Amino acid sequence: MAKQRSDRPEIAPYSGPAGGWGSVRSLADILPREKLGPEALAQLARQNKPGGVMCVSCAWSKPAKPHPAEFCEEGAKATAWELTSKRTTPDFFARHSLAELRGWKDHDLEEAGRLTHPMRYDAASDRYVACDWGEAFDAIAAELKALDPKSVVFYASGRASLEASYIYALMARLYGNQNLPDSSNMCHESTSVGLKAAIGVPVGTTRQQDFEHCDAIFFFGHNVGSNAPRMLHDLRAARQRGCEIVTFNPLRERGLERFTSPQDPVEMATLSETRISTQYHQLRAGGDIAAMTGIAKYLVEWDDAAQANGEARVLDRDFLDQHCHGVDAFLDHVRATRWPDIETESGLSRTEIERAARVYAQAKAVLGVYGMGLTQHVRGVDNVRMLVNLLLLRGNIGRPGAGPTPVRGHSNVQGQRTVGITEKTELAPVEKLRELYGFEPPSEKGLDTIETCRGIVDGSVRAFIGLGGNFLRAVPDTGPMEANWGRMRLSVQIATKLNRNHLFPGQVTYLLPCLGRFELDQQETGPQAVSMEDSTSCIHGSFGHVTPASPHLKSEPAIVAEIARRLLPPNPSIDWTGWVADYARIRDAIEATYPDFFAGYNARLKTPGGFWKGNKAAERVWDTDSGKAEFLVPESLSATGFDDADGRFRLMTLRSNDQFNTTIYGYHDRFRGVKGTRDVLFINVKDMQAQGLRRGQRVSLVGDAGDGQERRLDGLIVTPYAIPVGCLGAYYPEANVLMPIEHHAAESHVPAAKSVPVRIVA
Incomplete structure (x- = not known):
């Protein structure tokens, strides 16, 4: 497979603006590289428009009166990445062991193309082998029944629709926990x-x-x-x-x-x-x-x-x-x-x-x-x-x-929290769930992302179900997390493409390929729509039309419902099969659960600009203990949580304009003048001089958290940049190896990736 990465990286200032011809040239590169056909290219014209497809990347608002081309450079890359004609088939896995694939870069794993078949990990050959859907669902349900529900984590990526997220959260609570971390735990x-x-x-x-x-x-x-x-x-x-x-x-x-x-x-x-x-x-x-x-x-x-x-x-x-x-x-x-x-x-x-x-x-x-x-x-x-x-x-x-x-980042990360993806009981619609489905929802707090990481390292988490995402790559302390992932009994990953998380199997592991948002989701009652919430609390319908990448793919709601149907005892108030046959019935259930937010849900699915779910604070109604907006006196003028010291730097992890979260589209960061590499250390010239460093020199970063653990990232190219003295920049997720699990926001547990204490080793 051709690699875009260069053996001779170039780093030079970029003088152009955002957008403009640089954006056009970037699209001209990725669209043919993914070998898109006319059907796929036509989807860009429908993107982020009423009755069209909502972008799979960012969550920014979709206007009621869209531009002729209502997509950006990053959104078009995400579209091309999903609609690529490249395929990761069972033959691919027959040729490559997981040990070999762990040596590949993040970009190259996903560049292999769309997953086409459900796969089971075979430890004897260290390979994924094809299996049928029934086998996978039965095995997953059997494993979950044998485990303590409190030891199982149900993670959700921010790309999953409101429909999939609602039934996923319901399944977890019916099973007996609300260990429901999601992308929001990592960012907002x-x-x-x-x-x-x-x-x-x-x-x-x-x-x-x-x-x-x-x-x-x-x-x-x-x-x-x-x-x-x-x-x-x-x-x-x-x-x-x-x-x-x-x-x-x-x-x-x-x-x-x-x-x-x-x-x-x-x-x-x-x-x-x-x-x-x-x-x-x-x-x-x-x-x-x-x-x-x-x-x-x-x-x-x-x-x-x-x-x-x-x-x-x-x-x-x-x-x-x-x-x-x-x-x-x-x-x-x-x-x-x-x-x-x-x-x-x-x-x-x-x-x-x-x-x-x-x-x-x-x-x-x-x-x-x-x-x-x-x-x-x-x-x-x-x-x-x-x-x-x-x-x-x-x-x-x-x-x-x-x-x-x-x-917000992911296209529906805010919406997932709205419909129940939360580890916090006070944010879950406990009374409505009890009323609608006749069970006693969990009352104890579930695991968030940081607590899930702790549980994987100490062995208390025994199973991980991933509704999309690349959890293992996105979280802190990459080394210990990868080393301990295999101790889990069960690992299930629902995905469109191969990523690094999939290369670290549990004792029982299934890789389940799902439809992408642009693809036709044909169920018993006909083509289905899904929906998502943007950063401004507006709900949008999304209508896929593209022929699926493989006839063996299932939708996320269908996968979740099939696991739930086999895992849980029958409930007269829940028809998993009927919900999958017609997603409008899932939306009816969401409306019944959250009537204040989703009144007239199905009828408003094609509202131009989306329909607003409302916001009390926007009307100056304050749902706080005092009934008023609350001022806070901050504890410190610094948000870092650590003291400055000689030789200690504040590292910010960064994303390039050739990536979206952990998805790496290529090795160019146009706005920062980087071509052909991600092994870059951005540093102020004064700090270079103080440290005795020269432009282009290869150095290492070592963690300086003071917890006695060794964390190291080697081979970074010293790059002078307009960055404050005492601060450094390096790319995420590669730099996650330097961030301890316990370096997180004090109240929210968000990994503190924008100020990580490190030192430079020449």
């Missing part, structure tokens, strides 16, 4: 915990139309050009009408600097571009709390002066008095915080922070947009709540153009 659980405590809802309060009404956008810790490029159209439109965009991010990301819209023929023809950020502040990794405290300190100082002089107030005192709790304690904290401490921890000067604060003070409506640069820290929940503090100071929640706007 800090959002769910932080927003729920602060404003009473676990999701953002804004919708896409709010971008048309804001005066300013404050952007924290998100690489929009690589992770949600379609948002660039909203940012471009906001800038063109004069909206200020103030960005706080350790790295200068091209998508937050300049953008050329591929949808605009004039911009493309004239090579013109839109400047996105009006201010760009490169703060230290983990310095967001300090930066936001500095902005708040200016606002409070100006408000104190205005009050003393009888002038118009800077803070929205009417809103604070009517809607907020804990205001005075927070204001006292801000007044008492010293400027030298703010500057040291943020890495920004008072002048820079004042510039940002003046924009915030003058804006009538502010969006707080953020990604995992806030959530993936030891104090990630404090990061999220500090942003809420800032928004509350001027009443920027619950009015047009204002509010917290978390940008």
